[in-house]
Amino acid sequence: MANKWEVFVMDLGELAEGKELELTIRTLNDGLHKYTYQRAKVEVSSKLDQFADSLQVRLGRGQLSDRKFSIRVIERVERLPAQYR
Amino acid sequence: MAKISAPKNNREFIDACVASGDAVRIKQEVDWDNEAGAIVRRVCELGEAAPFMENIKDYPGFSYFGAPLSTYRRMAIALGMDPASTLPQIGAEYLKRTNSEPIAPVIVDRRDAPCKENILLGDDVDLCKLPVPLVHDGDGGRYVGTWHGVITKHPVRGDVNWGMYRQMMWDGRTMSGAVFPFSDLGKTLTDYYLPRGEGCPFATAIGLSPLAAMAACAPSPIPEPELTGMLAGEAVRLVKCETNDLEVPADAEIIIEGMILPDYKVEEGPFGEYTGYRTSPRDFRVTFRVDAITYRNNATMTISNMGVPQDEGQLLRSFSLGLELEKLLKSQGIPVTGVYMHPRSTHHMMIVGVKPTYAGIAMQIAQLAFGSKLGPWFHMVMVVDDQTDIFNWDEVYHAFCTRCNPERGIHVFKNTTGTALYPHATPHERKYSIGSKVLFDCLWPVDWDKTNDVPTVVSFKNVYPKDIQEKVVNNWADYGFRGAKK
Numbered sequence: 239m240a241n242k243w244e245v246f247v248m249d250l251g252e253l254a255e256g257k258e259l260e261l262t263i264r265t266l267n268d269g270l271h272k273y274t275y276q277r278a279k280v281e282v283s284s285k286l287d288q289f290a291d292s293l294q295v296r297l298g299r300g301q302l303s304d305r306k307f308s309i310r311v312i313e314r315v316e317r318l319p320a321q322y323r
Numbered sequence: 324m325a326k327i328s329a330p331k332n333n334r335e336f337i338d339a340c341v342a343s344g345d346a347v348r349i350k351q352e353v354d355w356d357n358e359a360g361a362i363v364r365r366v367c368e369l370g371e372a373a374p375f376m377e378n379i380k381d382y383p384g385f386s387y388f389g390a391p392l393s394t395y396r397r398m399a400i401a402l403g404m405d406p407a408s409t410l411p412q413i414g415a416e417y418l419k420r421t422n423s424e425p426i427a428p429v430i431v432d433r434r435d436a437p438c439k440e441n442i443l444l445g446d447d448v449d450l451c452k453l454p455v456p457l458v459h460d461g462d463g464g465r466y467v468g469t470w471h472g473v474i475t476k477h478p479v480r481g482d483v484n485w486g487m488y489r490q491m492m493w494d495g496r497t498m499s500g501a502v503f504p505f506s507d508l509g510k511t512l513t514d515y516y517l518p519r520g521e522g523c524p525f526a527t528a529i530g531l532s533p534l535a536a537m538a539a540c541a542p543s544p545i546p547e548p549e550l551t552g553m554l555a556g557e558a559v560r561l562v563k564c565e566t567n568d569l570e571v572p573a574d575a576e577i578i579i580e581g582m583i584l585p586d587y588k589v590e591e592g593p594f595g596e597y598t599g600y601r602t603s604p605r606d607f608r609v610t611f612r613v614d615a616i617t618y619r620n621n622a623t624m625t626i627s628n629m630g631v632p633q634d635e636g637q638l639l640r641s642f643s644l645g646l647e648l649e650k651l652l653k654s655q656g657i658p659v660t661g662v663y664m665h666p667r668s669t670h671h672m673m674i675v676g677v678k679p680t681y682a683g684i685a686m687q688i689a690q691l692a693f694g695s696k697l698g699p700w701f702h703m704v705m706v707v708d709d710q711t712d713i714f715n716w717d718e719v720y721h722a723f724c725t726r727c728n729p730e731r732g733i734h735v736f737k738n739t740t741g742t743a744l745y746p747h748a749t750p751h752e753r754k755y756s757i758g759s760k761v762l763f764d765c766l767w768p769v770d771w772d773k774t775n776d777v778p779t780v781v782s783f784k785n786v787y788p789k790d791i792q793e794k795v796v797n798n799w800a801d802y803g804f805r806g807a808k809k
């Protein structure tokens with residue numbers, strides 16, 4: 239099943255297309271873990287059928303942007319230093 | 324002192340509020356995703372009874388108690404007073420109790436600690452097992468801590484701090500929060516843990532007794548466990564944590580134990596704030612790694628929903644900031660008649676009444692107020708004389724608009740401490756907690772001739788002889804007046 243994601247940006251320019259990005263995204267899938275975050279390498283596209291998952295965007299003060307994207311999560315990035323894992 | 328009989332824990336408090344009509348039980352299912360937050364917000368804006376939501380979607384067995392102290396009635400109930408007590412009465416009681424002898428906490432056995440009824444350790448630790456609400460749509464995350472205490476200890480001085488510092492769930496094991504550098508915890512981190520690169524043990528307690536919560540957000544110099552004891556008139560019961568050496572209130576509903584990491588930060592915010600806005604930007608903030616969760620059976624999570632007036636942030640912080648300033652000014656021998664903050668100023672304006680017995684008294688008050696531990700939390704001080712009723716905004720506003728000289732009565736203080744939450748500050752100032760302040764001096768200058776230079780207040784009570792006033796008042800109905808329509 240396709241996943242729903244959300245990202246906070248200050249500027250839509252942060253969501254460049256056609257290259258790999260590293261973003262902090264949160265899941266909007268229903269269930270107990272809704273709104274939890276992860277850091278991930280992703281690719282985004284303004285063509286909504288480009289990737290299976292969808293990405294919704296919020297701006298600096300939580301305003302929902304009307305720009306929608308599709309997204310491919312390439313891999314998770316673990317920023318937490320190893321000694322705390 | 325007469326025996327105080329205040330609710331000892333969150334459950335007794337809910338019962339007392341339900342009994343007096345100051346809380347409602349909501350039996351129907353409420354969604355943790357926005358709905359509970361929307362209920363609490365509307366309750367705050369309408370001044371309604373506190374919602375006790377007993378059936379939460381996805382989280383059987385848990386409940387929410389929202390807007391616990393957003394009215395003076397509930398504040399009076401929390402203190403064990405008559406719910407109909409007036410604000411000056413509640414204030415006088417707070418001053419009496421917090422000027423009494425500190426009452427040290429007692430340590431109880433874990434078998435007598437309800438917060439140990441359920442214990443999650445190791446791989447079982449997951450904050451998503453708690454009904455962490457999405458308080459406002461568009462918030463940066465679900466907030467675990469909105470009405471709670473973050474418990475820490477200074478490793479050298481040994482003093483314990485319970486502070487209400489918001490905490491967002493980043494993932495099931497991680498929270499991040501806005502711990503300001505001038506707060507007690509902020510100072511412990513910058514003074515000790517951060518320079519050494521050591522983790523700081525913490526415990527978050529949710530569903531505290533209302534007086535413990537009051538202490539956790541009061542800007543008092545007294546350590547909060549003792550302060551809670553003084554407010555309650557008896558010792559608080561503490562119990563040892565599972566994974567560190569801290570002690571937590573045994574009757575709290577939920578405890579989250581862990582470590583503040585010195586070298587790792589995750590994003591926090593934006594969040595709906597007490598100013599009535601979302602102001603502070605999303606940023607990398609103090610990060611809490613969770614090692615254990617313990618909770619009572621049928622645990623109740625407390626929720627404050629900050630936004631436009633009035634919520635408990637505004638009500639309680641206005642109350643305690645004002646009274647703590649009154650104590651400070653009196654300790655310096657300044658003849659103040661009282662200090663008051665209107666909750667709807669979102670605790671930004673101190674109104675101080677004083678007998679203007681010497682020159683520069685308003686400036687001295689402002690310097691003490693802005694220079695104290697309380698100072699970062701407000702940016703306006705308005706000083707009025709002892710004839711002005713500080714609780715009556717009509718009188719204060721009249722004094723301000725007529726006596727505050729635009730050239731000599733307004734004093735701006737630059738380069739002071741601010742907070743990331745000030746809506747009027749620039750983005751740069753918010754990031755570095757840079758502030759500015761203003762004093763509105765509404766006193767008649769002492770070097771004006773009292774008889775010939777100081778204007779006379781033209782009011783019924785001030786210009787007519789007592790006998791005429793009495794005659795008019797006594798004859799009022801006979802003249803044909805039936806009471807003005809408001």
Ligand SMILES: Cc1cc2nc3c(=O)[nH]c(=O)nc-3n(C[C@H](O)[C@H](O)[C@H](O)COP(=O)(O)O)c2cc1C
Nearest residue numbers: 486487488489501502503506507508540541542636
């Ligand atoms: C609902 C609520 C949320 C608060 N959130 C924060 C916060 O995120 N960071 C902060 O430094 N203070 C926050 N405060 C203010 C502190 O609780 C307050 O300054 C308290 O006195 C802590 O004091 P201490 O640092 O002097 O111990 C909040 C207060 C309330 C009522």
Ligand SMILES: [Mn+2]
Nearest residue numbers: 484485486507
């Ligand atoms: Mn403190």
